Amino acid sequence: MIIYFTGTGNSRFVAEQIAEATGDELVNAVKYTRKNRNAVFSTPGIYVFVSPIYVSAPPMVFLDFIRHSTFPGDCRAYFIMTCAGGMGGAPGYCKALAAEKGFTYMGTAEVEMPQNYIAMFKTGTPEENRAKIEAAVPVVSNLSIAIRNCRELPDPGMKGWELLSTRMVLAPYYKYFMTSKPFAATEKCIGCGKCAAVCPLANIVMQDGKPVWGDNCTHCMGCINLCPKEAVEYGKGTHGKLRYHGPRSV
Ligand SMILES: Cc1cc2nc3c(=O)[nH]c(=O)nc-3n(C[C@H](O)[C@H](O)[C@H](O)COP(=O)(O)O)c2cc1C
Known part of the structure; x- marks a missing residue:
């Protein structure tokens, strides 16, 4: 099952490609987060969570949705993060959540997509955005092959300081800037x-x-x-x- 959260569609785009390649069911978590509700999933097997990166981590609302939703006993979890430059400390958050939920952790990968954080940064020109999306397609295709074959994703090589700095910044950022x-x-x-x-x-x-x-x-x-x-x-x-x-x- 491919479960995604999105603000401007990048993560939906990536989730749709993975679903097409793997034949898995696609679930839009926004249906639930809009109602502040959790979900009950009963199919054991592979779960692929796709979301944007917010401040070097997955969105807290998406982590909370996964945390409070119900999953069957035998699940393997992949985390695919769309971002504009880098996913920072996200693998640390994903791995910890997988452990908390009792999932077998299969890895976290980033897919670079157009910048959408217009409140803080400039977004790209249509040409720049198109080039980024075209470059993302083969990346997602390779990830889909790994997922279909139930292979662990390569270690993204997150540095300890990346997780530490994300942890230090995240709570104040949410409190004062969001x-x-x-x-x-x-x-x-x-x-x-x-x-x-x-x-x-x-x-x-x-x-x-x-x-x-x-x-x-x-x-x-x-x-x-x-x-x-x-x-x-x-x-x-x-x-x-x-x-x-x-x-x-x-
Ligand atoms: C609140 C916010 C924070 C973001 N923080 C980061 C970041 O730390 N690193 C990064 O590379 N991109 C960051 N981005 C860019 C998005 O992760 C990226 O554009 C993503 O693909 C948007 O996905 P969506 O269209 O599915 O919402 C941020 C965007 C937003 C809105």
Whole structure:
């Protein structure tokens, strides 16, 4: 089973490719995280967890979803992380979670995809994004072969300091920076509700035809990047920046 979490579609794109190559069932964890619900999985065998990297680790909401969901006794777990540059301390988090859940840990791998963290960085041009996605396809294809043959993934060579620095930064980052307060809709907003529909935590409600953000935000950047009118801004820092409309748009 391939279980994925996504903000702007990169992880869905990778999960779909793996599912196509392995013939495994695809499950969108966002269906559950939007309702703040866990899941019960009853099929023993291989589980592939696909998600973006948030601050050198898997998203806490996805780790919590896996942690609190129910799995059968005999599971082998792969973790595939989409990221813009590197997965940092993520293998440490994935390995620890696999141990906690009693999974046989089969490894963690990164797949470089376009940058979506527009609140902090510049996103790529459509050409740069296309090149990244094209380069990712054979990487995912090799990972799919390993998964289909139930082979362990190679050790990604995470350094001890990478895990240590991720651990030091993560909690304060979530507490002080992952806030939705600077999000606002501009006069370009047509009230279509796409931002609310894509939010993986159902943290946006439409009021009088305009989006209103609650305080349960994991900074997935779906609302701002996927807005068809580019009518969402995050403070002043996103004005004039290119939006990343997701892998299907490039
Ligand atoms: C909150 C946040 C934090 C991120 N942190 C990192 C990071 O530490 N390293 C990195 O390489 N990419 C980072 N990224 C980029 C994403 O991991 C990358 O663009 C990913 O493919 C997005 O996947 P999605 O489209 O499935 O949401 C971050 C993105 C967001 C939104």
